[in-house]
Amino acid sequence: MVKMAEALERLQSLAGSPIVRRVSTAFADAGKELSLVGGPVRDAMLGVPVHDYDFTTDASPDEILAIVAPLSTAHWDIGREFGTIGARVVAGEGEDAVADTVEITTYRADAYDGVTRKPVVAFGDNLEDDLKRRDFTVNAMALRVPEVRLVDPYGGVEDLLDHTLRTPSSPETSFGDDPLRMMRAARFASQLGFHVADDVQDAMRAMAESIGIVSAERVQVELSKLLCTAAPTGGIRLLVDTGVADIVLPEIPGLQLEIDEHHHHKDVYEHSLTVLEQAIDYERERHPGEAPDLVLRLAALLHDVGKPATRKLEPGGAVSFYHHDIVGAKLAKKRLRELRYDNDTIKSVARLIELHLRFFGYSEGAWTDSAVRRYVRDAGPLLERLHMLTRADVTTRNRRKAERLAFAYDDLEQRIAELAEQEQLDAVRPELDGNRIQEVLGIPPGPEVGQAYKWLLELRLDEGALGQDEVERRLREWWARRSA
Incomplete structure (x- = not known):
């Protein structure tokens, strides 16, 4: 269970870490807002080690780059089109110096066409609207820094305490913006051990076919993340129960074979999930x-x-x-x-x-x-x-x-x-290589050498190591029989 007092204490510790302190101070000095957002905030409150520093800000990509460049040993703008600048930030000096990667993104207010799932990228001007476009309320919390203030306009704390996944806007709107979020619901359910709210599951059932507009590459990444969680079978069950798996991985619901009244066998679907658990x-x-x-x-x-x-x-x-x-x-x-x-x-x-x-x-x-x-x-x-x-x-x-x-x-x-x-x-390989086979049999390179090599491999597998002299004798006998 998440204890609120301990969760807030962990947020204070996160905000006071050297990397966060250095970045947030630089943005404050530049007169720009900055917040840790999404996964780092959620994980800190859950007591999970934080490995990613994801920030959001009212600064433009050019302004972000100007602020973080002096703090970093390297920076990159591969996500600049979407407002994201990455950097390797160093805090402290000498033996006390620490370095870590941060990603800082301008507030977003994207619109979606509902057909290709490609967003029309638009930058926003306030934190609350940026949080509303995120997938789940537990990922739509932000920690203002350096002043350390939790921003939670959509009830993420309550859902975190209840171990429940809900969407900031209606699930129909959220999944309409990006149908891949239905798979993310399954992944986070497995990763966090949370229950997916009933209205979210209902929307998944109603909108399952819309996952078909998402690129295969994005579906693959999300499926891999689900399978690599500590307990993926819960998420797989959710995808099957809501019909999403019928679109992205139909072979799995296909394992739910009908049981003939006279012919009985194991439930192959349940068996497969058990095998997955036992393999893990x-x-x-x-x-x-x-x-x-x-x-x-x-x-x-x-x-x-x-x-x-x-x-x-x-x-x-x-x-x-x-x-x-x-x-x-x-x-x-x-x-x-x-x-x-x-x-x-x-x-x-x-x-x-x-x-x-x-x-x-x-x-x-x-x-x-x-x-x-x-x-x-x-x-x-x-x-x-x-x-x-x-x-x-x-x-x-x-x-x-x-x-x-x-x-x-x-x-x-x-x-x-x-x-x-x-x-x-x-x-395991034959005791003679291709060159020696040619010498022993007096033949040029060609398919016969490959056939002899394969025969010698079978000999090795059948009888183990025999020594070069014995193997050469056997090879000559085989060749004589083959020629005859």
Whole structure:
């Protein structure tokens, strides 16, 4: 719970920090207003460490630049069109000096055309109007500096205390200005653990299709931010429940398969959310303190998206999803491309989905060393992520089954570690390179060299390291058989 007295004390501390004090004093000396706004104010009141210094002012971009240039080691105006100037500000001297990045934006009073979501940029002349155009009341609070006065014209403090997300203007107006705010509602609900007000949810349901006018790049950024929150499943549920996910990520609501009265199977949607939660738990357990793993989280959320397309009702009440791993990898790749994810992310997520069922063959019967080597080879640099995804994919309530699968994967990881120690498994390659293959077989460069290399790799995977003399002998025998 947020205690008001402690929250105000934290605001005083924020206003008194060296960077804020130096910037605010410079603006006051220039006769200009300055306020910390949005995230820094909200986070300070919640007791969350403040990492971003976002200011707003009545100064024009040219005036902002003139004021901050003497305070900074670097400054940039990439957002100048929208009134934003960034700078690296230094406060203090010698060993006591501190430096941090600040962004300072002129008051805005934008208008929107409601078709392309591109604002007609217009600068405003007062703080209250600037706050009204922000997304949620908890982000529409400002802290005047250097005098330290909280400005909250739209009830952000009350909503902060109630852990509620509301919009400063009507939600229909706010989402009409920028439909992406519907996704931001889901992200902040997950990030802050807040409830989204009923009227805001109603507006999301009524206006869900308008998210279609937002660029794929902006949707992708917001989806990634949601997935990288501490507990993203609440936000995902909100997007699904309001219909927004039907537009931006339809594969997820598509997992809510109808249950036939005679054919019963797990709820794939709920299972996928549980897998995401468990993958995050493994991520934190194995890599504490590290940044969220977006690739792992995307793969966990999307790992079963091939099930609706491969669902088959079998005689006797069974339900099968044959090859849903392969189909799911293709569907995930298509969706992530449409959302403009980078090629490395797309390739990694699709590969994890394609491989996520491979382990279950191990649990049904012991693998040979050759099969373990192939598992590692196929996973490549994604092996650690595949470990976490595969473990997270076990959501059965049957305790004995869960324990059996966990024991089997412990055993597999142990065998991988032992083989890696013996053979440097993570860098498995034939014992002969292409040049030596040509020398041994007396052949020129060409496709035959590649075929021989591939055969030697299979030999290495099957039998491990054999030594160069033995490998050359085997290669000559293979070539003779092939030629015959």
